[in-house]
Amino acid sequence: MNSLKTFFLLLLVAVFLFPGIMQAQETGIKSPTQFSLKQAQEYALLNNRTVKNSRIDTELAKKKIWETTAIGLPQVSASANYQHIFKVPTINFSGTQISTEYIPFDFNTHLGTTSSVPDGNGGTIYLNTVPGADIALGVPNNLSLDINLSQIIFSGAYLVGLQASKVYYQMSDQGLEKSEIDVRETIANTYFLILDLEQNEKIVAQSYENINKTLSDMREMLKMGFIENTDVDQIELTSSNLSNALKTLGRQVDASRDLLKFQLGLPFENAIELTDDLNSTLTGITLETIEGRQMNLENNITYKIMSTQEKLGELNLKREQSGYLPSIAAFYKHSEKIKKADFDFTMKDIAGVSMSIPIFSSGQRNAMVAERKLELEKIRNSKELAIDGLKLEYINARNEFRTSYEKYLNEKHNVELASKIYDKITIKYKEGLSGSLDLTTAQNQYLTAQSNYFTAAYTLLAAKNKLDKLTNNQ
Numbered sequence: 001m002n003s004l005k006t007f008f009l010l011l012l013v014a015v016f017l018f019p020g021i022m023q024a025q026e027t028g029i030k031s032p033t034q035f036s037l038k039q040a041q042e043y044a045l046l047n048n049r050t051v052k053n054s055r056i057d058t059e060l061a062k063k064k065i066w067e068t069t070a071i072g073l074p075q076v077s078a079s080a081n082y083q084h085i086f087k088v089p090t091i092n093f094s095g096t097q098i099s100t101e102y103i104p105f106d107f108n109t110h111l112g113t114t115s116s117v118p119d120g121n122g123g124t125i126y127l128n129t130v131p132g133a134d135i136a137l138g139v140p141n142n143l144s145l146d147i148n149l150s151q152i153i154f155s156g157a158y159l160v161g162l163q164a165s166k167v168y169y170q171m172s173d174q175g176l177e178k179s180e181i182d183v184r185e186t187i188a189n190t191y192f193l194i195l196d197l198e199q200n201e202k203i204v205a206q207s208y209e210n211i212n213k214t215l216s217d218m219r220e221m222l223k224m225g226f227i228e229n230t231d232v233d234q235i236e237l238t239s240s241n242l243s244n245a246l247k248t249l250g251r252q253v254d255a256s257r258d259l260l261k262f263q264l265g266l267p268f269e270n271a272i273e274l275t276d277d278l279n280s281t282l283t284g285i286t287l288e289t290i291e292g293r294q295m296n297l298e299n300n301i302t303y304k305i306m307s308t309q310e311k312l313g314e315l316n317l318k319r320e321q322s323g324y325l326p327s328i329a330a331f332y333k334h335s336e337k338i339k340k341a342d343f344d345f346t347m348k349d350i351a352g353v354s355m356s357i358p359i360f361s362s363g364q365r366n367a368m369v370a371e372r373k374l375e376l377e378k379i380r381n382s383k384e385l386a387i388d389g390l391k392l393e394y395i396n397a398r399n400e401f402r403t404s405y406e407k408y409l410n411e412k413h414n415v416e417l418a419s420k421i422y423d424k425i426t427i428k429y430k431e432g433l434s435g436s437l438d439l440t441t442a443q444n445q446y447l448t449a450q451s452n453y454f455t456a457a458y459t460l461l462a463a464k465n466k467l468d469k470l471t472n473n474q
Contacts, residue, residue, distance in 0.1 A: 033272050034273045034275050035272060035274055037188060037192075040191055041184045043265075044184075044187050044264050045180055045184075047264060047265030048264065048265050049265060050183065051179045051183055054175050054176040054179040057175060058169070058172045058175075061165075061168055061171075062169060064169070065165045065166055065168075065169055067165075068162050068164075069162060069165075071158055072158050072162070073151075075151070076147070077147075077148050079148075080145050080146075081144045081146070082141075082142070083141075084141050085141075088341075089138065090137060091134070091137060137341055138341045142338060143338040144335060145335070145336045146335050147335075148332070149332040150329060151329065152328075152329050155328075155329075156325040157319055159322070160319040160322055164312060164316075167308060167312055168312070171305065171308045171312070174305050174308060178301045178305065181301055181469060183263070184474045185469050185474065186263055187263055188465045189461075189462055190256060190259055191260065191274060192458060192462070193458060195277075195281075196278060196454050196458045196461075197252050197454075199278050200454045203450050204242060204245050204447065204450075207443065207446070208243060211238055215236060217430075218232050218436075226432075227436075231436035232436075234437060234439075235436055235439070235440065237440075238440050238443055245447075278457070282408075285461075285464060287405050290405075290464055291401065293473055295390070295470050296472070297390065300472070302390060306387075307383065309379050310376070310379050313372070313376040314376060316372045317372040317373060323358060323365045323369075324365065326356060326358070327355070328353065328354070328356075329353070329354050330351075330352070330353050331350075331352055332349075332351040333350045333351075334348060334349050390470070394470050397463065397466050397467045397470055398467065400463045401463040401467050404459045404463040405460055405463075407456045407459070408459075411452045411456040412453055414452065414453070415453045417449075418442075418449035419449075421445065421446070422446040425441075425442040426442070
């Protein structure tokens with residue numbers, strides 16, 4: 001009996017849950033992902049594709065350091081060579097052949113003889129007399145193996161290249177930092193744009209609801225003969241305009257959300273929910289707090305990148321100047337042959353040191369050094385230009401923020417006034433003390449004030465983001 005009850009209970013649960021599960025599978029809608037501004041920025045730093053590529057560039061720069069370092073470490077290589085000689089050359093010593101027998105050399109004993117020769121090591125190579133014998137100078141088929149070891153002892157170009165690879169990594173790391181700073185600003189601008197549009201959409205939707213309620217009342221008044229058709233048509237026109245404005249704002253919100261998903265690295269089909277409040281964010285902005293932030297050039301990423309470029313220019317000059325210095329390298333070679341000819345003078349082990357000394361290049365090196373000097377001077381001029389540009393950008397950003405803040409306060413006050421005017425006109429219209437034209441004018445004035453307010457609010461937030469970026473306060 002208990003098992004039967006359990007079965008019916010599970011069946012009942014399945015009946016209620018299964019349609020919902022199937023509907024979720026069919027629609028493919030995912031639960032919304034909630035983001036505060038900070039969470040959105042942190043998510044973008046991990047998933048934005050531009051930042052990912054910058055991070056890959058940094059990893060590539062790390063590998064480049066080791067690639068350059070390895071050039072100055074011992075290099076070992078091996079090679080194998082097979083050869084076939086179609087006709088092996090021979091040599092004839094007039095009826096003599098070389099013996100492999102080693103006989104100690106006695107100069108007094110063998111002086112004047114032709115049957116032996118000194119081998120250079122205190123002994124002799126004895127020549128056996130075998131009339132008509134040919135001595136082969138090779139073998140038809142042979143396989144040789146060589147092992148080579150090399151090591152740089154001194155190279156000015158290598159030393160400078162090693163320094164340059166580390167500076168190159170520093171530049172890649174700064175490129176990653178710049179990408180992250182740019183993405184933070186971009187995410188903040190898009191995030192606030194969505195909040196701004198959504199708030200504007202709510203205001204227009206409320207106005208649309210109110211005007212439709214008024215339109216419904218006016219139609220009843222028209223039936224009773226208290227007003228004319230023109231009054232109803234005037235309000236209906238306003239309702240139609242609000243409907244179109246509401247649809248436009250809805251599409252703008254959707255487009256902005258898709259833009260944010262793109263910047264975050266999220267699939268477009270994912271739903272997102274923004275948790276920050278626009279009014280709270282605007283309330284936290286004060287002129288004194290934001291304008292009190294100062295720009296430190298040493299911490300500015302653009303200044304850092306230009307300084308690193310200057311270091312690379314200096315190293316490029318050193319690299320060309322190192323061309324006047326000699327290069328020294330050591331080497332060792334070991335060779336083995338599977339088969340050896342009767343006469344084989346291959347040396348198995350060879351070691352040595354080589355030196356390359358530049359003497360005369362017809363002025364080529366001088367020209368290249370002069371080019372690097374001019375490039376370095378150009379980089380330094382660009383750095384000074386960037387410094388002046390940053391200072392000017394900071395001044396303009398502060399002025400832009402001040403202007404945006406003042407305009408925001410003014411538009412906020414205008415909205416309050418327009419709202420009061422609209423409310424009074426609405427009351428007068430219902431009491432028959434004002435016409436539909438006055439109501440429509442007040443409605444349009446209120447909506448225009450709201451539109452100007454939200455535009456000013458977004459401009460203020462964008463100006464704050466720009467100033468935060470310049471002062472490293474993101």
